[in-house]
Amino acid sequence: MIVEIGHYTLILACCLSFIQGTIPLYGALNNKGRLMAVSAPAAYGQLFFAILSFAALMYAFVVSDFSVANVARNSHTLKPMLYKISAVWGNHEGSILFWALILSIYGAMVAYFGRNLPKTLHVKVLAIQALVGLGFYLFLLLTSNPFERVYPFPMEGNGLNPLLQDPGLAFHPPLLYMGYVGLSVTFSFAVGALIEGRVDAAWARWVRPWTLLAWCFLTAGITLGSWWAYYELGWGGWWFWDPVENASLMPWLAATALLHSAIVVEKRDTLKSWTVLLAIIAFSFSLLGTFIVRSGVLTSVHAFATDPERGVFILMFLFLVIGGSLLLFALRADKLQPGGLFAPISRESMLVINNLLLSVAAVVVLFGTLYPLLRDAFTGDKITVGPPFFNIAFGFLMIPLLLVMGVGPSVNWKRADLKGLASRLSFVFLTSLAATICFFIISGGGDIMAAVWLGLGLWLALSTLFEWAERIKIFKSGAIKRMSRQPRASLGMSFGHLGLAVAVIGMAGSSFWSTEYQNVMAYGDKAKIGGYELEFIDTDGVTGPNYTAVKASFDVSKEGIFIDTLEPEARVYLTPPMPTTEAAILSTFSGDLFVVIGEANSEGYDRWAVRLYYKPLQIWIWSGVIIMVIGGLISLSDRRFRTGAPKGGKK
C-alpha cells in the first residue's frame, strides 16, 4: 500500500512540475500576475510529493519488501540498516528518484529564498527548474519505475555489492548529487536571464552563492568517493581517471570556472555572456555525467541495447536540455550588453585565463572520456584511454593555472602595474623556485615533475599567504582589526587557494614517492617500509553481520618503538558471495602506512600474501580538500550575498 502511495505521489509531483513549468511561465511572458502566483506554491507542493515518494521507497527498503522489484534486486534482510538505506540510491531507479528529490529541494529553496527577486525572473527560474524536473519524473515513470512490483516475489533479495557497503560510499552519492543538482539552479538562473535578456551585478550576486553551494557539495562528494576508492579498493590509489570519476570532475571544473567568472560579472559587469554560457555548460556536464555513468554507456556503447527505451529517452532529454539552452543562448546572447573594459594585466584578465584553462581542462577530460566511444562508433576498435593521457594532458594544463592562481589575487581590477606586481611577488616566486631546486637535489635527481609539483604547491601556498598578509597589512598597527573586518568572500578565497596548495603538495608526494612491498609472509615475519617496521603476528576468524572474515594483526614500530597494531581484513560476503579486502591504514602527517592481506597460501594457513604501501603526504590531499570546502563555506556566509536581496538587507 505504501509503495503504491509512493508511485501515486510520484505522478502527482510530475503533474505539479508540469504546471510549475508552464502556467507561470506563460503568465510571466504575458504579464499575468495571477498565473505567476502559481509558481512558488507549485514548487513547495512538488517538494512535498517528491519527499513522500522517496520516503515510500525508503520504507520499502527498510522493511525489505521484496515484492518491489527494485528492493529484491538490491537489498537483503541481513544487510545492516545503514546499507539498506543507502541501497535506495545505490541503484539506477532509486538514484534517479533521488536526483528528482534534490532537484525539487533546490526548487523549493529558490522559491523561498528568491522571494525578493524580480517577479518575472523568479517565475522563469522556477519554471526552468520545474521543466528539468519534469524530464526526470517522466524518465522515472516511463522507463525506470522504482516502485515496480514483481510476482511471485522472492523470499530473499540479491543484496548490494559488498564494495558499496561502506560508510564512505553510503554518503558519497548524496553529496555528489547535491553538487550536480545544485548546478541546476545556476542553469535555471542562466536560462531565466536569457529569456529576460538581462544579466547584471545583481544577477551575479544571486548566481554565485548557488554555484558556491553546489561547488562545496561537489568538492566534498568527489573527495569522499576518492577516499573510498583509496581505502576500500586496496590498491592505495586515490584517482584512476575512471569514466565515473571523470564524470564528476568535469562539472567540478566548469563550476570552479563559473565561480570565478561570476565574480567578474558582479564586480565589473563584464564577461556576461561567457558566464551564462558557462552556467549552461556546467549543468550539461552534470546531466551528461549522471546519465552516462548511470546508463553504463561508457564501458560500452552497446549497453543501450539492453534497454533501448532508456537510451533513447536519455539522448532526447540531453538533446532538449543542452541543445535547447544553447540555442536560446545563440539567439539571445547579443541582448546582454558588454560591460567594463580591462587591460591585459588586470584581475579580469587573470580570471579569464583561469576560465580558459579550466574549460580547456574540462574539454580535455571530456575528450579522453568519450574518445573510446567515438573510436568504437567509427572504427569498431575497442580502446581505453589510460591514465597517462590524463596525467599528461590535464596535468600540464594545471601548471599555468597554479602559476596564475598565485598571481591573480594580487592583481588590481581594471589595470595593474606590472612592475610593481613583479617586485612584490618576486620574493615569493624566487623562494618557491629555490625550494623546487632544493627538492630536486635532495630527492636525488629523481623525477623532475615531483619537484615541479611540490614547488607549484609551495608557490601557491606562499603567494596566497603573502596576498592575505598584504591585504590586512599585517605589520602595521590595527592588523587584527583589519583581519576581522575582511569580507568573508576574500577570506574564503584565501582558504580555497591555500587548500588547493596543500592538496597539490599531497598529490605530488603520494604520486611520486609511494613505495610498495609485496610478499608472502608467515607469522613472525618482519617487513620494512617507509621507515616503519611491521611484524606479522597472527590471523583470526571474525564474523560480521553479513560476512565472514580473516583478520590479520601486524605490530607496527618505528626505530624499535611500538606504535600501533594494524588489522587488515579479508572478508567474504554472503550475498552476493564476494570477497573484499579491508585495508588497515596508519595515517600520519608525513604519510600513510597501508596494509592489505590477500589470500592464504596454498601450502598452509600460516603464510599469507601481504601488500604494504607507504604513501607520503597522503593525508595532505584530504586535508587540503577540507580546507577548500571550509573556504567555500566561509565565502558562502559573506553578508554581501544576503544583503544582495533587498529584503534580507532590511532585517
Place this chain on the structure above:
Amino acid sequence: MAFDGNTRAGKRKKKRLYLVLTTMTILVLAVGLVLTALEDSISLFLDPSELKERNIADGQHIRLGGLVVEDSFVKDSDGLTYYFDVTDGAETVSVTYKGSLPDLFREGQGVVLEGKTNSKGPFNASEVLAKHDENYMPKEVMDSLKKRGVYRDANEEESI
C-alpha cells in the same frame, strides 16, 4: 577602419584581440598535449581470437579480455606469480602475472588484463583490472563472448 587603440570601440577590439590570442595559445597547447599524450595511452581491447588473428607487432600496449579457464590457475612457488589461461571460447591464450590479484579474480569468471603484446611466450600481464562497479562481468568481455556464441544468458546484468 584603422586600428585605433584609443577610442572605446578600438579598445574593445584590442581587448578582443588579446583574448583571441590567449585563447588560441591555450588551445594550441591543449591540442598538442592531447595528441602527444594520446599516442602512448591508448590501449586496444582484444579477445584471444583477435589477438591471434590480428598479428599485432610485439611491444604494443593492449588489453586482453576473456574467461579464466577452469583448472588452469597455477601459483608459482614464490607465492606471487600466477599462471592461467584466458579464453573466448574459440581461442585460448596463456598468461603470466606477477603481483596481487583483485578480489574478484576467479576461474570461470571474466577478466581484463593489461600488458604488452609478445608473440614468443605467454602474455605477460602488467595489471589485472578490477573495475569498481557492480557488474561481475566486464562489458567488453561479455560482448566478445556473445560474439563467439559462448555467453549463456544466465542472468541479464543490471546496470547501476
